[in-house]
Amino acid sequence: MEKVGAVMIVGAGIGGSQAALDLADSGYKVYLIESTTSIGGVMAQLDKTFPTNDCAMCIVSPKLVETGRHQNIDLSINCRILDVSGEAGNFTIKVLKKTLYINPDICTGCGVCGRECPVEAIDLFNEGLAKYAATSVKYPQAVPLVYAINRDYCVGCGICLAVCKAKAVEYEREDEEVDINVGAIILAPGFDEYIPKAANLYGYGKYKNVVTSIEFERILSASGPYAGRVLRPSDGDIPEKVAFLQCIGSRDYSGNGQPYCSSVCCMYTAKEAVIAHEHMHQIKPTIFSMDIRAYGKDFDKYIIRAQEEYGVQYIRSRISSIKEVPETKDLRIRYETEDGKVMEEDFHMVVLAVGLNPPNDAKYLAEKFGVELNEFGFAKTDKFNPVQTSKPGIYACGAFSSPKDIPDTVTQASAAAGCVNQLLYEKRGTLITEKTLPPEIFVNGQPPRIGVFICHCGINIGGFVDVPEVTRYAGTLPNVVLTDRNLYTCSADTQTIIKDKIKEYHLNRVIVASCTPRTHEPLFQETIREAGLNRYLFQMANIRDQCSWVHMNEPEKATEKAKDLVRMAVNKAREIEPIERIRLPVTPKALVVGGGISGMVAALNFASQEYETFLVEKQEELGGFARNIYHTLEGGNVQELLADLINKVKSNKSIHTYTDAEIENIDGYIGNFKTSIIHGKNKERVEFDHGVVIVATGAKEYQPKEYLFGQNENVILQSEFEKMINSTDKLKNKKSIVMIQCVGSRNEEHPYCSKMCCAEAIKNALLTKEKNPDLEITVLFRDIRTYGFKEKYYRKAREAGVIFLRYDEDNPPKIVSEDSILKVEVSTPRKEIININSDLLVLSAGIYSDREENEELAKMLKVPLNDDNFFLEAHVKLRPVDFATEGVFVAGLAHCPKTIEDSISQANAAVSRACTILSKEEIEAEGKTAMIIPERCIGCGMCIENCAYNAIELIDDRRFGRIAQINQALCKGCGACSGNCRCAAIDVLGFTGEQVFAMITGRC
């Protein structure tokens, strides 16, 4: 069967959207299928995100807008999958597009219907805490902004039909069935949260002041039911004492919940506690948890800050009961402390940190797509490649394959896209349509001829602002040669009018006074471009969102303001000039730094798409960290994988491997790098050009100074122990083994969790027990962090008789060596001292990163390191494999400690991100960039320090001497440089000094 250059993505949460953007930017047609009525998924419901406390809406909404209007993405909402046929490379999917009863092509999202609807219906987005109308969008920033009628609540009164001036309401509109032909499928349906059963142990549904964490998230949100104030549902009081209960529905063997760990609750609970306290300082959060699983990058620091700066109290306990105090509606919690005391305490509010379940339609989807589910009901994926489902050509990402947080979801989304690239790369560009546009009309230097189009937006503007008066006023302004007013300026027919008027009146600047440019500017820019005008010869005046809607009771003043806004837009329009986007050629080759698993996976992915790849490894052999690992906890054979990868890399003609190699210099920028390396015994120098860089330099195993390591031969590391189990019979005569966790992790020197050591210890313990069941194994730990499905093995180990004892950081185990025996003394949280005589002490040594080594590369690439010397990505939530410096990506341990599977995911993700560049012959830089006015620049270098993107450098200009130069390919146009420049030697296109000056001044 012929392969098809299109991809279907099922589920348009943050994962689905990311995969869609990656693929659409790499030349594939993307069909994005969403079951609800808007995209964004759970992330759009969140208030803040950990560990940065970033505003979720701020960071996700630009991405959603981009997804919604991408030329190569076909977005369908309110859909259901009916049937799937075909195989990898060519699938056909029958999709049911359920009717919204509102024509999405005509609906402008103005919202009049929703406000006029007399029937109150439940708003899913605010988790039942606020009321919305039967005709509604899910939330104000929804993408796409299309209303839908909820027929379950609709009484058919006909009001919306009457008030809709766009005539978009169609009660008779029917469902539609379509067949979609694609080459690959990505499943990203997300998860459904665990809903505690009514009248259960926690009183959810029975006691008003017991809420789930997702409900609490909406309470925290500024756009939530209480507008960001933290109030309790029973009486709207501020709850001073809030208890957070962890592991609700997770790590639960009672049959009520799920046996696995939901991976994200520890962190989101800490975040909710911190934000609650931040919103209302009276709030004192208490968190009840078994282990604190802060295993991700910078997570432990967040937990420490939560405790030290926000006064969040942690109690290690699973509570035994919760009862409502009837008079106060407070909640009485009974629990046992770690040292065995039974306590009872009253709280004003209780938040249940509910776990993540597989999506409710997981079985349905699995059946339709023919993919297997695992024992927990999540998508079953490959041992080493966590996005590969049981069926070739179908990939899974995000929480559908296991509970995970946003960065892991985004990484996997890109990883899935990376795998699709491997499958379909030959068909890239075959199904996308390039619009043919007329040549641009030359307008430079001509007197401005401005056309102003003013929108009534139904009654949204026209009902409050005197639109005819504003139109009249606009006509009086200098250089305005045409004014027009429209019922909906954004409707399809008005676009034709605008194009006609441009021709008729020879307009060379166009202004639309309507809603917000954030959603509508691209549409109008497209329109004027189709009429032959440069798309930057456009201005918008926001007279709806920032005028008519916020001054509804003062029509005269609103009209006056609208006039001012139009005048300011006209003033600016007079000063605007066409902007030409710079195009840069791309060298379709890649440099991968580091030949461990991540580096090799990345190189092989590039090579399989026929991109020439340079793989540079410092050591004499490929393999990196994984050379010391035999198996994964889940039983994957690492040595086999490694041998296979090395073999493939060596035999691939597109990969140039350099071992024993050192990077001498990297020059250039996105699409156009030039690197020189020195390699081999003879120190040979090689130079090559490439378009992208992947940093996969790995990390090192900590060599302990503590616990007699290096002094006593019976004190060894987990890696040595694993080797011992796998290749010798030395275990036979051992009687007692003690393992110590967190050696060189979570301490002052390395304040982070090394993530893998808990799994390592449990893996080795289980293996040892298998070979020698009588051997006594004791694991001394601080928290057992077997997140996700790894929890299963933790339980298995306990069932196999492995003893787990907790110790505190301040009171580590003491070791005394006596003859061939190692005496281990542990003080437990119950304040007991336990002595163990062991004949082998195994240390779970952490992972660390070398500052000096990384710094050198970081400087060459102009990318940052974090405090722990790991490479710091562009954005910890939404750009986990990108750097702020474009064209450079990170994968594997260089980024932070992680498992082999995660490293492989990240490597594929980095390749996918890189393919958005390599797949193009040339890349187009942002038009609105900063530019230097060379005769003014004095070369002081302040702008260089102010630039977050390393887009500025000092050059020696023949005419002007040493001055700053902006690399248009790297500049994002923020203008931080410009705002600080004393000489006013930097301007920002689209926001030039002259344009702003014109807006400030020139009042009549």
Add this chain to the structure above:
Amino acid sequence: MTTQTKQEESLNDEWEPKILAFLCNWCSYAGADLAGVSRIQYPPTIRVVRVPCSGRVSPYFIIKSLMDGWDGVVVSGCHPGDCHYLTGNLVARRRFAILKELLEFFGIEPGRVNFMWASAAEGERFANLIKKATKIVKKLGPNKKFEKKW
């Protein structure tokens, strides 16, 4: 109270200041949009100039606005850490801190120039801060210090 001051008082009540507001595209402009979508009402005193980032706002913009007769200036950006351009607002914050202190030192009412953070999700906060800025500027009265003599 004399009749004259009473008259002035009532005049002052009706007088609405005109405030020029520089809003960053990604957070504050979006927050202002959200205030609109949520129909949160605030005084019709501001006129918005959309800028890519609070980092773009040069002291020239602010000082020129005062000289040109605007009664007040508001600059609003993303909260620290949320900046769409990573650190543009942090660069701006230093500049604003210095400018704000200098304005006061020069005897220009510091309340005329207000800096604030508002995120894309904070429609209500945006409206509240605009209300507050309006109240402050209203209390100061029309901006006369930069009035031209000739």
Add this chain to the structure above:
Amino acid sequence: MVIIMGIETENSEIENSMRETARSLLKEKKVDVIIGYTNGTVPLSSAPIMITKEEEVEKLIWNNLCYVNLAKYLVPRIPQLIDPEKGDLKVGIVSKGCVGRALIHLSVENQINLENIKMIGIPCNGIINRKRIEKEVGEKEILEVFAFGNDIVVKGKDFEQEFSFEEYINELCKVCKVKSPPVLEELAEICIGECQEISSIGDNFEDLVEFESKTTEEKWDYIKDTLETCTRCYACREACPMCYCNLCFVDQNKPIWFEKTTEISEIIAFHLVRAMHLAGRCVACGACSSVCPMGIDLNLITRKLEKIVKERFNFTSGIDSKKMPPMMDFSMDDAEEFMLEED
């Protein structure tokens, strides 16, 4: 017995050792040129001089009228001083504390390469406030000025007036903590003569307390009255070692942000913007005020700048070539008490 060394003796000692240092620098060909001070053409002034020969060192002087900041003569950038391909110019420069600070700060701003500089450090004992003396003398023509004991003697045709040196130096010099140029750890060899090691400067800005306690309106009146006489001659800018833009903002068009009139609002805007530009950069030399023909004291403003950057960003300009000036840097933890918050 305590020997009170008069200002006169102090100056001549400084002068002698400075000349010796200059002589040996030229002799050993360690520098191509020396920039220093010489006598002015009118009384109560001094002038800059460049010398290239040993025998010229006698022209170099030091007295309390050496108000010019000599670092000014290295900006705009001299290519031979910074670019090895353009030649190799070595400059010796007579450096009181604030000249040293200016040089260090200019190197941070990529304007000079300190490796090509020799600072001939001198322990400045203060610069006389010319304007104050002129004011006291009034209409009478000054013909001669010299130090005698601890006094400054001003002589005219038929008058002679004595001014206490301690009293009549610039307010700025009274609070100065950097009398001689700072030594840089990494470039210790560039500073010869009198230099001092400085890690940070303790300053309580007591001299600002009185002004700062005024109400905003009182401040406005004071500033307005002070600046009203400004004729926009830009002497302050021309004397300032930190004002080295190719095209000053007031001279720019497209757009014309500020008009070139002596309308008070335009004057205030000019000084306000200039102050913004000097934040974290002003090295407190006071040259701007010393050269002002209208006798406007701009040091009040520059002191405030010093205070702002010290208190907010713990920064003192020109004492450390490694620390980023506040406007070149930023931090998540900067204070933001001035931001508007909800009630």
